[in-house]
Amino acid sequence: MKLIDSTLKPEFTSMFDVEHIRADFPILKLQVGGKPLVYLDNAASSQMPQPVIDRLVRYQTSEHANINRGVHYLSEKATAEYEAARGKLQRFIHAREDREIIFTSGTTDSINLVMHGYGRKFIGAGDEIILTTLEHHSNIVPWQMLAEEKGAKIRVVPINEAGELLIDEYEKLFTERTKFVGVLHVSNALGTINPVRHMIAFAHARGVPVLVDGAQAVPHMEVDVQDLDCDFYAFSGHKLCGPTGIGVLYGKAELLERMQPFKGGGDMILSVTFEKTTYNSIPHKFEAGTPPIAAAVGLGAAVDYLSAIGVDAIAAYELELLDYATEQLSRLPGVRIIGTAASKTAVLSFVVEGVHPHDIGTLLNQDGIAVRTGHHCVQPVMLRLGVPATTRASFAFYNTMAEADAFIAGVRDVQKIFG
Amino acid sequence: MNTKSIYQEVILDHNKKPRNYGTLDSPSHHAVGHNPLCGDHLDVELNLDGDRIDSIAFHGESCAICKASASMMTTVVKGRSRTDAETMIKEFREMATGTLDPEGQHHLGRLKVFAGVRDLPTRVKCAILPWHTLHAALNSVNTTSTEAEGDPMRAAIGDA
Numbered sequence: 001m002k003l004i005d006s007t008l009k010p011e012f013t014s015m016f017d018v019e020h021i022r023a024d025f026p027i028l029k030l031q032v033g034g035k036p037l038v039y040l041d042n043a044a045s046s047q048m049p050q051p052v053i054d055r056l057v058r059y060q061t062s063e064h065a066n067i068n069r070g071v072h073y074l075s076e077k078a079t080a081e082y083e084a085a086r087g088k089l090q091r092f093i094h095a096r097e098d099r100e101i102i103f104t105s106g107t108t109d110s111i112n113l114v115m116h117g118y119g120r121k122f123i124g125a126g127d128e129i130i131l132t133t134l135e136h137h138s139n140i141v142p143w144q145m146l147a148e149e150k151g152a153k154i155r156v157v158p159i160n161e162a163g164e165l166l167i168d169e170y171e172k173l174f175t176e177r178t179k180f181v182g183v184l185h186v187s188n189a190l191g192t193i194n195p196v197r198h199m200i201a202f203a204h205a206r207g208v209p210v211l212v213d214g215a216q217a218v219p220h221m222e223v224d225v226q227d228l229d230c231d232f233y234a235f236s237g238h239k240l241c242g243p244t245g246i247g248v249l250y251g252k253a254e255l256l257e258r259m260q261p262f263k264g265g266g267d268m269i270l271s272v273t274f275e276k277t278t279y280n281s282i283p284h285k286f287e288a289g290t291p292p293i294a295a296a297v298g299l300g301a302a303v304d305y306l307s308a309i310g311v312d313a314i315a316a317y318e319l320e321l322l323d324y325a326t327e328q329l330s331r332l333p334g335v336r337i338i339g340t341a342a343s344k345t346a347v348l349s350f351v352v353e354g355v356h357p358h359d360i361g362t363l364l365n366q367d368g369i370a371v372r373t374g375h376h377c378v379q380p381v382m383l384r385l386g387v388p389a390t391t392r393a394s395f396a397f398y399n400t401m402a403e404a405d406a407f408i409a410g411v412r413d414v415q416k417i418f419g
Numbered sequence: 420m421n422t423k424s425i426y427q428e429v430i431l432d433h434n435k436k437p438r439n440y441g442t443l444d445s446p447s448h449h450a451v452g453h454n455p456l457c458g459d460h461l462d463v464e465l466n467l468d469g470d471r472i473d474s475i476a477f478h479g480e481s482c483a484i485c486k487a488s489a490s491m492m493t494t495v496v497k498g499r500s501r502t503d504a505e506t507m508i509k510e511f512r513e514m515a516t517g518t519l520d521p522e523g524q525h526h527l528g529r530l531k532v533f534a535g536v537r538d539l540p541t542r543v544k545c546a547i548l549p550w551h552t553l554h555a556a557l558n559s560v561n562t563t564s565t566e567a568e569g570d571p572m573r574a575a576i577g578d579a
Binding site: 363 | 425426431434435456457458459480481482483484539541542545
């Protein structure tokens with residue numbers, strides 16, 4: 001692994017050595033239909049660098065057994081590596097304690113844990129939950145299920161045409177019945193970076209806890225959960241150069257301790273009789289059954305990899321990619337960029353006059369270019385902005401300016417074909 | 420097969436200038452088809468004169484493959500019997516899913532231009548949606564979906 005000097009300041013990111021970084025990602029050498037792969041679907045899932053692949057192999061080759069059980073060498077080794085991964089994740093998002101890091105199967109699982117563990121205990125009939133128009137379906141549907149079960153209400157923060165939350169309206173939604181706020185840090189469909197720090201402070205002043213869906217933020221910016229002061233923060237491993245099937249729920253220890261367990265089973269108990277079960281302490285209370293140990297270890301290696309490059313350097317380089325691709329794409333007549341927030345990650349959602357996104361996606365694929373097309377699991381956003389679907393190119397730190405050019409040329413070809 | 424060939428001239432032309440696009444005044448049969456995966460939807464309206472499709476129209480929001488498939492479908496089933504239409508629905512579905520040889524015996528004529536979708540698994544549903552919807556309309560099922568439980572296509576023509 002060749003890394004750039006982590007002391008580089010963002011203003012020097014033109015020195016960001018993307019070619020060396022690309023050499024770490026074997027999948028980027030792939031040819032698709034005879035063309036080099038141009039992978040611009042990073043908001044859906046990122047690719048895995050060799051050091052993480054190697055770490056998974058090493059774990060399976062010489063470290064695997066079940067955790068928290070055996071007294072034998074491998075069980076102790078696997079337990080130590082699993083807990084070491086928890087520590088890496090704690091430091092990565094600057095949590096105060098490692099017991100505030102709960103391993104889940106992903107962001108969706110993390111949000112469902114909060115809904116069951118916190119929501120079902122502390123939210124009741126007539127209470128109100130504030131969500132935003134930008135939420136991914138995974139931060140809408142669990143709360144709808146809760147609202148239906150409890151007779152609670154969901155109130156929604158509107159957005160403007162640029163895809164930015166209307167913060168005045170957010171503030172007006174608070175009543176004495178407001179019991180919870182769920183907000184995504186970065187919009188998966190539009191790339192909007194939401195002012196969550198301010199939103200959290202506003203909610204806390206009214207005694208309301210806040211869950212932040214950070215699935216699209218953690219891979220692209222420095223996240224400090226203590227600085228944000230969020231009560232819960234959820235994200236996925238597979239968008240972070242890690243494996244699928246692993247994610248994190250960060251929760252403030254005092255809240256996690258007051259919550260009821262989500263899933264029952266082994267590991268989450270201290271003692272079980274048919275008369276009474278005593279639950280384990282956090283984080284184990286929320287990790288019933290054998291967890292995805294290898295995936296957790298792999299995710300630990302992934303955050304090591306990203307930290308060595310430097311998340312700030314990644315953010316600065318991706319911003320250069322975004323600015324360049326945005327400028328090039330805006331020059332094409334008949335193309336409209338959807339999501340023009342002042343503060344964005346490297347996500348370009350767009351529509352092309354007279355061409356359906358699915359046709360764009362199929363044609364770009366002919367050139368080896370992978371993009372996402374459709375409603376991106378945010379139908380309320382599509383409805384609000386008046387587009388049934390978009391095409392989305394989402395960049396990562398291993399993408400290049402040349403790939404941005406290939407993408408723009410591909411869109412131009414599509415326009416020619418549909419002339 | 421070069422899948423780019425799915426975007427042949429005839430498909431691009433039907434996408435740009437869809438035939439029988441719009442609504443009928445008082446259709447005897449009608450159905451809406453949805454593809455929940457992409458949010459596309461299609462209305463198919465028709466007037467049956469006895470057993471014959473006297474008139475047919477469609478409208479909706481869809482990709483080029485779906486729209487061209489719908490447009491060409493309306494031109495080939497117009498004036499044909501319900502039985503002929505059902506045969507073409509069955510054959511089109513088989514061709515799109517790769518179980519019917521486009522160069523062999525069938526009644527699809529120039530619709531074989533859609534045979535290439537068999538190599539585009541994510542787009543098969545786009546091509547088939549209009550035919551699903553026509554089948555639903557002929558059988559007076561007013562809403563269908565590419566994801567429908569108890570797939571009406573399956574019920575009528577057996578498991579493809």
